[in-house]
Amino acid sequence: MTIVIETKDLCRYFGDSEETMVKAADHVNIEIEKGEFTAIIGPSGSGKTTVLHLMGGLDNPTSGEVELSGKNIAKMSGGELCDLRRDHIGFIFQSYNLIPVLSAEENIEYIMLLQGVKTSERKKRVKEMLALVGLSGLENRRPGKLSGGQQQRVAIARAMASRPDIILADEPTANLDSKTGIALLDVMKELNEAHDMTFVFSTHDEKIMSRASRLIHMRDGKVELDERK
Amino acid sequence: MQLVQLAFRNLFRNTRRTVLTVLLISFSLTALIITDAMMRGMTDLIVKSITETLLGEAQIHKQGFRDNFDIDLFIEDTAEIEDSLSNDPTVLAYASRTISGAMISSSYNVTGGMVYGIDADAEADLSRIKIAVETGSYLSGKPNEILIGKTMGDLLEIKLGDRIVVTLTEANTGEMTQALFRVSGLLHFGITEIDKNIAFINIDEARKLIRLGAHGAHEIAIRFRNPEDAKNTALAVFTNHNTETLESLSWLQLNKEVSSIIEMSSYGTLIIGLILFLLASLGVINSMFMSIYERIYEFGVLKAIGTRPLDLGLLIIIESLLIALISCAVGIILALLISEYTSTVGIPLGEMEFSGLAMSDRILTQFHISQITELPIYVILLTVMSGLYPAWFASKIIPTEALQRSL
Ligand SMILES: Nc1ncnc2c1ncn2[C@@H]1O[C@H](COP(=O)(O)OP(=O)(O)OP(=O)(O)O)[C@@H](O)[C@H]1O
Ligand SMILES: [Mg+2]
Numbered sequence: 089m090t091i092v093i094e095t096k097d098l099c100r101y102f103g104d105s106e107e108t109m110v111k112a113a114d115h116v117n118i119e120i121e122k123g124e125f126t127a128i129i130g131p132s133g134s135g136k137t138t139v140l141h142l143m144g145g146l147d148n149p150t151s152g153e154v155e156l157s158g159k160n161i162a163k164m165s166g167g168e169l170c171d172l173r174r175d176h177i178g179f180i181f182q183s184y185n186l187i188p189v190l191s192a193e194e195n196i197e198y199i200m201l202l203q204g205v206k207t208s209e210r211k212k213r214v215k216e217m218l219a220l221v222g223l224s225g226l227e228n229r230r231p232g233k234l235s236g237g238q239q240q241r242v243a244i245a246r247a248m249a250s251r252p253d254i255i256l257a258d259e260p261t262a263n264l265d266s267k268t269g270i271a272l273l274d275v276m277k278e279l280n281e282a283h284d285m286t287f288v289f290s291t292h293d294e295k296i297m298s299r300a301s302r303l304i305h306m307r308d309g310k311v312e313l314d315e316r317k
Numbered sequence: 318m319q320l321v322q323l324a325f326r327n328l329f330r331n332t333r334r335t336v337l338t339v340l341l342i343s344f345s346l347t348a349l350i351i352t353d354a355m356m357r358g359m360t361d362l363i364v365k366s367i368t369e370t371l372l373g374e375a376q377i378h379k380q381g382f383r384d385n386f387d388i389d390l391f392i393e394d395t396a397e398i399e400d401s402l403s404n405d406p407t408v409l410a411y412a413s414r415t416i417s418g419a420m421i422s423s424s425y426n427v428t429g430g431m432v433y434g435i436d437a438d439a440e441a442d443l444s445r446i447k448i449a450v451e452t453g454s455y456l457s458g459k460p461n462e463i464l465i466g467k468t469m470g471d472l473l474e475i476k477l478g479d480r481i482v483v484t485l486t487e488a489n490t491g492e493m494t495q496a497l498f499r500v501s502g503l504l505h506f507g508i509t510e511i512d513k514n515i516a517f518i519n520i521d522e523a524r525k526l527i528r529l530g531a532h533g534a535h536e537i538a539i540r541f542r543n544p545e546d547a548k549n550t551a552l553a554v555f556t557n558h559n560t561e562t563l564e565s566l567s568w569l570q571l572n573k574e575v576s577s578i579i580e581m582s583s584y585g586t587l588i589i590g591l592i593l594f595l596l597a598s599l600g601v602i603n604s605m606f607m608s609i610y611e612r613i614y615e616f617g618v619l620k621a622i623g624t625r626p627l628d629l630g631l632l633i634i635i636e637s638l639l640i641a642l643i644s645c646a647v648g649i650i651l652a653l654l655i656s657e658y659t660s661t662v663g664i665p666l667g668e669m670e671f672s673g674l675a676m677s678d679r680i681l682t683q684f685h686i687s688q689i690t691e692l693p694i695y696v697i698l699l700t701v702m703s704g705l706y707p708a709w710f711a712s713k714i715i716p717t718e719a720l721q722r723s724l
Contacts, residue, residue: 110399141717144621146717147717166626167625170623170624170625170626171623172392173621173622174622174623174624175622175623178622179618179621179622181621181720183616184614184615184618185618187323187615187619188330189323189326189327189329190323190332198622199622199623201319202623202624202625202628203623222652240464246575246622247622250623
């Protein structure tokens with residue numbers, strides 16, 4: 089059993105003075121194992137986004153540690169974090185993940201270009217990924233000509249194509265209707281099972297969270313409950 | 318690739334804004350090119366006006382003559398100098414002149430002035446005296462001919478064919494001498510100083526009157542085949558005739574006032590250029606910021622997925638570079654189209670006298686290769702520099718903050 093991400097007493101406080109300080113993450117201890125399909129759930133403002141950003145090296149914690157594949161990233165510099173995110177983390181956000189002036193194919197290629205992946209390899213992976221997320225034939229469409237669900241699939245394909253250790257998705261279905269949302273989650277689940285990709289995603293939606301194999305309940309920046317099915 | 322391609326496509330996200338920015342920069346470049354072409358045209362006009370009227374592009378005098386036109390300081394043997402000038406391949410034309418202060422009187426009035434003895438044929442190739450004849454006719458070499466400026470004519474209350482008496486001083490002796498002339502032509506140069514003060518007579522008569530001998534003269538005016546040669550002090554015209562007794566100077570040295578005006582006019586272009594591009598730069602900065610603000614969320618995502626800040630900054634700089642390149646192409650084409658008209662038809666001025674120089678009524682703009690090479694390079698540099706601040710701003714975007722912005 090491999091641990092992909094581990095947080096140790098992770099804290100992220102906002103605000104300067106005692107009274108106005110918000111504890112967006114408050115001594116959070118989470119271990120994410122390889123191949124897990126985890127949902128972080130909790131009411132608005134409970135700290136889901138904060139924890140995902142900290143795990144992905146997008147933000148620096150006030151205190152505590154984040155280990156990614158055994159490496160402590162909490163103290164890394166901006167440049168190191170940037171390369172870390174490029175090579176080891178896949179991000180999917182709620183919406184507008186894609187570059188509007190690039191086609192689906194070019195969007196999927198983007199991170200691979202940053203990584204310096206060879207053209208032939210890139211083209212191969214693009215094809216493969218488009219097939220995996222069920223978008224074969226739409227490679228030349230720009231995001232504006234894709235539905236919300238299709239755009240999110242391209243975002244998943246882009247994340248997958250860069251071969252990250254883990255994909256972090258912050259409310260990836262929040263802007264989709266529930267049928268499309270569930271279909272998107274099925275794609276993620278499929279990638280999780282068939283390709284052993286580790287996913288952590290946040291959601292409000294009951295139907296969505298029911299698909300997760302592990303639920304981390306958050307409230308006021310704290311982990312309230314961590315249940316594995 | 319990528320960055321350039323991405324930058325290029327980004328330009329068409331808000332085509333209207335891009336077009337407006339391009340127009341702003343290209344109009345500035347066009348204005349700058351036309352200003353430069355106008356300045357060149359004007360300088361040319363001034364130079365021609367000064368060199369073609371009377372001065373020529375170079376002059377040879379006896380040392381010291383220019384200080385106060387001492388009639389005794391004349392070149393005794395012009396034949397030798399004229400000989401060498403006629404064999405000089407850089408020289409187009411030359412003419413010897415006598416110059417002396419005189420009293421000119423009609424039956425009604427009297428005035429002081431300068432009387433030039435000129436070689437009618439030689440002057441025709443060198444100065445505008447022949448062209449300036451408004452009424453009557455140019456000198457033909459017949460006895461007692463005199464050309465006087467219109468203003469002087471008005472002062473003396475005379476008309477064509479009237480008799481006037483010219484009182485001169487003989488060289489060396491200082492004796493007064495008088496001669497009677499018949500007004501054969503009235504001149505209009507459009508330059509008050511000349512129209513009011515100068516009269517022209519045949520040089521042979523002048524030489525006899527003031528006793529300069531058959532080959533004496535006070536001045537030899539020279540015109541080059543290539544007017545630019547006036548700046549080349551290493552030329553034989555200058556080196557051969559600058560001796561202990563003679564001086565040979567270009568018009569630039571003879572008329573310091575005008576040469577400094579010309580020097581200053583190039584600063585004019587510079588200042589206009591700076592103002593134009595300060596304004597254009599602000600426009601560029603403004604539009605780049607607008608386009609960045611619209612994309613803050615997108616930039617947040619790009620950074621989140623591993624784009625380096627430098628690359629993001631570079632993207633913005635490439636965007637401004639592309640805008641600059643397109644603008645330069647548009648600006649140059651526009652400027653060439655406009656100068657197609659202004660260099661042939663000209664920009665009307667109305668008659669004016671500028672610092673003692675007659676200007677023709679229009680400026681023909683002048684093309685110069687630097688207008689489409691040098692000026693656009695400045696424009697590109699300035700535009701890219703204007704992109705630096707927005708680029709820096711974009712590179713500093715913090716992804717967690719950018720991602721919080723709801724669209
Ligand atoms: N940059 C910030 N400055 C100040 N407070 C912040 C900042 N970011 C987050 N917070 C606060 O931290 C707390 C947790 O926010 P977070 O975005 O992690 O919640 P969330 O669980 O993702 O909520 P939602 O379901 O609405 O997305 C909130 O109270 C929020 O107001
Ligand atoms: Mg959130």
